[in-house]
Amino acid sequence: MPAKIMRQPPVRIDTLLTKEEFLALIAHMANGNPRSHFLTIYRDDDGEARFARAKGHKNLHAQASWTYDSVAGRAKSNSSMGLYPKNPKNESTWGALDFDAHDGNDEVAKDRSIRAFSLLLEYRDRYLLLSASGRGYHVFIDTAEIVGASIEDGVCELYPNERTERQTTGHGIRVPGAINPVTNKPELILADTIKPLIDQLTHAQKGQKPPSLISETDLPKQLIRDKETVSSSYNQEHVCFASGTTSKLIENILAKFAIKTKSTRSKTLTTMIGELLHKFGRQLSEKIVQRHYERYQENVTTPLKAHMEEFNAAWDRFRRQEKQKLSAKERAILGQLRSEPLQEAFFLLRSFSSHAAGADFPVAQLSLADRLTVTQPGAFYIIARLEELGAIEKTANAVTNSKAARYKWICQLSTLANGSNGAEQWTKKFPGPSQASKWSRVDSTDAFLQT
Incomplete structure (x- = not known):
């Protein structure tokens, strides 16, 4: 602990x-x-x-x-x-x-x-x-x-x-x-x-706001994190992120997947879900999709309820497809993960390993906590549990206020039907040198768990 x-x-x-x-x-x-x-x-x-x-x-x-x-x-x-x-x-x-x-x-x-x-x-x-x-x-x-x-x-x-x-x-x-x-x-x-x-x-007794909140906004562009990492909180009215990169990452996604015409809503949503699945847990992804709907509502005729039902169906479908690609060892480890945050962390870190072509990658507790909608201590426990089960191993310790700890995925990554590995399949989702370069360099803090 x-x-x-x-x-x-x-x-x-x-x-x-x-x-x-x-x-x-x-x-x-x-x-x-x-x-x-x-x-x-x-x-x-x-x-x-x-x-x-x-x-x-x-x-x-x-x-x-x-x-x-x-x-x-x-x-x-x-x-x-x-x-x-x-x-x-x-x-x-x-x-x-x-x-x-x-x-x-x-x-x-x-x-x-x-x-x-x-x-x-x-x-x-x-x-x-x-x-x-x-x-x-x-x-x-x-x-x-x-x-x-x-x-x-x-x-x-x-x-x-x-x-x-x-x-x-x-x-x-x-x-x-x-x-x-x-x-x-x-x-x-x-x-x-x-x-x-x-x-x-x-503070409620005194009619004041808690010190960690300085805005009424839903996604925390103007929120600051509490001074103590265990003070991060998440509810329907306020979102207070622990990592300074999370809000920017969400804003970039909202801007990237703009619904420019009414006929593109469904396709845009599906494409965005494919990216959210590799960056966030389901709970935060759902909030992002809701905010996305509100931002581009003038170009949307579908009711919010139907929009969210489409999100849930697509998320479940994509997750089933991911499970089918797991190796026997990965399936065995996933079967021992009893909570949703643990399971989602499993798939997130697997995605980062795939993007890193099997090399090690950084994992910051604050960023992982935000993405999974858990506390920083919860993220600590999740990482420890995945280490304990043999999904990941630490390759480098964190450097305070400088670098996140680095980990390597030590489960066998399954080979895809076309013979390519996970990293090659990931790259195909972003065709063209400019897209690949943008993902691996400009958005390095998005692809990996750094703060």
């Missing part, structure tokens, strides 16, 4: 978040429920752990404040709290995984929790906290917006789980960093990517 995310040593929540930030997080995780809709957690006079639904006169804000002060050692008596993973509409801003170590096997629970955290790093619109709960490990997954909340107890418990929708509240779970009444110690934060969400919440 990236050292920037892991806390060495683990820290208390009051070290990670200010009291204001902690209160904002708890309010967000309350899911819009009534102010007394939470779980009170404490030790009774005999030192026994007690858990009870809060009574009607209790106040979420006051209990959260008391919880934070207890962790910080400022409370006269310690108290804790838990939250329920849904509201009456079966919606939630968060989920959690509880990896128990009740049998005393702490290392197994820890390994499982770190593995889950690492897998979740791929998703850019999720904010994570990994904590040691005292008798196991919690992985909290937060989102900026409320979403539908449409595993075996005692090993890994899920919040909300498949039974929650039928229950009035669902089972509560102690809030991140709170004191465990069994051990009377606060849980410690091992790793997190929560800071971007905290910035959004605290």
